[in-house]
Every structure is written in C-alpha cells, then in structure tokens.
Amino acid sequence: MNLGIYIQVPFCQTKCTYCNFHTGVVSTEKYAPYAQAVQQEIANHRDFYRAAGVGSNAIETAVVDTVYFGGGTPSLLDPAHLQNVLNEIRTSFSCEWKEVTLEADPETVTAEKAAAWAAAGINRVSFGVQSFSDLELKSSGRMHHRDDVYRAAPILRAAGINNLSFDLIIGLPHQTAQSWRNSLDELIALSPEHVSIYMLEVDEGSRLGRELISLGTRYNAPAVPSDEQIADSYDFARELLGSEGYEHYEISNWAKPHFASQHNLKYWRREPYLGFGAGAHSFSGAMRWANVHDSMQYAASIQAGTLPAGQIEEVSLQQAHEEVIFLGLRQLAGINLSQMDSSYARTLTDKLASLETAGLIERQGEIVRLAPKKLSISNEVFVELLS
Ligand code: SF4
Secondary structure, eight states: OEEEEEEEEOBOSSOOTTOOSSOBOOOGGGHHHHHHHHHHHHHTHHHHHHHHTOOOHHHHHOEEEEEEEEESOGGGSOHHHHHHHHHHHHHHSEEEEEEEEEEEOGGGOOHHHHHHHHHHTOOEEEEEEEOSOHHHHHHTTOSOOHHHHHHHHHHHHHTTOOOEEEEEEETOTTOOHHHHHHHHHHHHHHOOSEEEEEEOOOSTTSHHHHHHHTTOOGGGGGGSOOHHHHHHHHHHHHHHHHHTTOEEEETTEEESTTOSOHHHHHHHTTOOEEEESTTOEEEOSSEEEEEOSOHHHHHHHHHTTSOOEEEEEEOOHHHHHHHHHHHHHHBTTOEEGGGSOHHHHHHHHHHHHHHHHTTSEEEETTEEEEOGGGGGGHHHHHHHHHO
16 A cells, blocks of 8 residues: 655745635744654654554555645755655655655745755655736735746756646736736746646635635735636636646646646545644544644644644544545546445435536546536535535
C-alpha cells in the first residue's frame, strides 16, 4: 500500500483578505521550534497513534511515495528545517518518493533556497500566483507582484525543479473578464506543468467574506465580480486550458499529461495519508483525525508526549458512501456505480435520473460524472445527491 504524508506549516507573512485558512503571522523565531515539533511528531507517531487508538499495521508497513508541504507558506521556513523534516520521514517510514511538493509564495524564492530544496528531495513547487494583475494582488493583501512569478519560475527550473504548479483565483476584487484572460495568457506563456483554479469562497472564515456577507465596503468588497462573471471565467479557463493541452482531471485542477498531482489524487481516491503539524488531517482508511489548529497548543501536546488530535472519528459506512460520491464526482473521470455498494447505488437511482434530466450530470452505463458545462455549480449536485 502507498501512503501520502502531508506537513502543515501554518505561518504566513501577512493575512490575505480572502483567506479562510487557520494560518497566522508569527515571529520568525517560532519557525525553528515548530519544525522541531513536527519532527518529533513524525518520530513518535507510532506511540501517539497506539495511545489514541488510530493508525494500523497497514499504515505502518505502507510505502510513502508522496510528501506535500502545505500551508500557510512553507517556503518561509529555513530550507534546513524542511530537510530535517524530510530526513525524519525517511527514518520513520519506508519511502520511495515519486512526488515531494512544496507550496511557495513567489516572492520567497531565491536561487539559494531553490538549490537547497532540490538537494533535500523536493521535486515539485506549487506557487500561490493567484493573479498576474498587480491591482488584484494588492487589493487582496498579497505580498508578491506579477514580476515575482517571472523571476521565481526560471530560478526553480535552473535548480532542476521542473514540475511547477500555479494557483489562480477567480473572483478577486477588481478582476474583469479581460484581466482574467490576461492572467490565463500569462500563465500559459510560463507553461507550468499543473494549474489549480479556485473560485473565491464567500464565507465567515475570511475578512473579505464577512464583508461581502454584510454588504460592507472594506477590503475592496464592492469590486468583487458577480457570481455570473465568476462562473463565466471558470468556463472560459476550462476551454482555454483544454485547448492548450491541459487535462482537466478534477474540478479545480488541470495538468499536462502525466503531471496530475499524485499526492492530491490520494485525497479524492480515499487513499491513506498522514498529516503532521498543527491542523493537519489524517485518514487511515477506517479513521479520520485532525490535529489542533493552534500551533502553541500543538507544540505543547507534542512536548507532553500525546497526539495533538482535536478530533478523531471512525468513518461509518454511510460516511464512506458519501465520501465516495463527493470525492469521486470532483474527479472528471467520475464514479463507477458498479464499484459501489449495490444497495447504496440503488438508493441513488432516482436522484441521478433527475440530475441527468436537468443536465447536471452525464451517465454512460455505470459511469456517472458531472456535466462539464455545469462544473461551476457542482455544489448544487452534491447537495442534491447527499441530501
Ligand atoms: S498566503 Fe495563503 S494561507 Fe497565507 S494568508 Fe494568504 S491565502 Fe492564507
């Protein structure tokens, strides 16, 4: 069995207005003790899991083939800290790494760091580009400028890191149909191997989201594009990236052939992964657990010799079915009803028929997938299927 390892680094230089992640701006002096706590969690994970009743023999004998440093902004850490964490994974697990990803903000990339990342085994960098418009970046509270992306990408390639992923966001303040087209054109010109496109999330978890919900004017909320423009921009990106040879393999993700994210596919395929660090999630196949978000509380728990889990749950059969549908339909390949529990598949029959009539899903024999032109409203389908 293969296993993915996720390392959460919950620190950023500043807080973007649209961010709804549990990340914080802390003194750089906190980075080294945090990295040491993560190393300790990895080194002692067997004892922690045994005491908490999670984990399994299958997990312990699995081969780690993907590692993902996410955040937050893990590229802020000293490369030596990242290297130490990777060394601890090598010591604690059986490893045959295919893909080792580091999320990075473009302005944090230097030639020295890139060389150290490559030497540590990092072979993929995922950039939070978000936009090629300086106006959109500034009005969202981002630290970098368009030029930083042009500076950073060649540095990484010169260091031998030739699997680059760029993130873009649809719906940033001041985004227009034309500026969105420009961002896509510039992205295509830089030819990353992988592209992730997210639509702005409007919820209570971010300052901009709260402002939009309360119809306020702070954080450039009045300059956020309409839902219609956001949906049109998504469809435009889908068609343009497809015509440029990018395969659309998940609602928010495109890749050149053979460059789909091996780590992230594990989430959508319900394959096991272990998360280390504050707020990191884990899935053993039978259990899901998540560490506490607060990095101080996390480190204190590690010091005290206990798993810093804030939440542990056994996955029920019903939950497993729902996950198969929700995560499976996120993939453009869709779900295969013949591989699902037959009685559960039967309970879906009526709902699937009405969604097909409404043009929201497509069905070919036992394969069900979201209709390509309705991907921007996928949540409606999920709500209907899981209700
Ligand atoms: S860089 Fe990413 S994680 Fe950090 S504040 Fe901005 S959106 Fe949030």
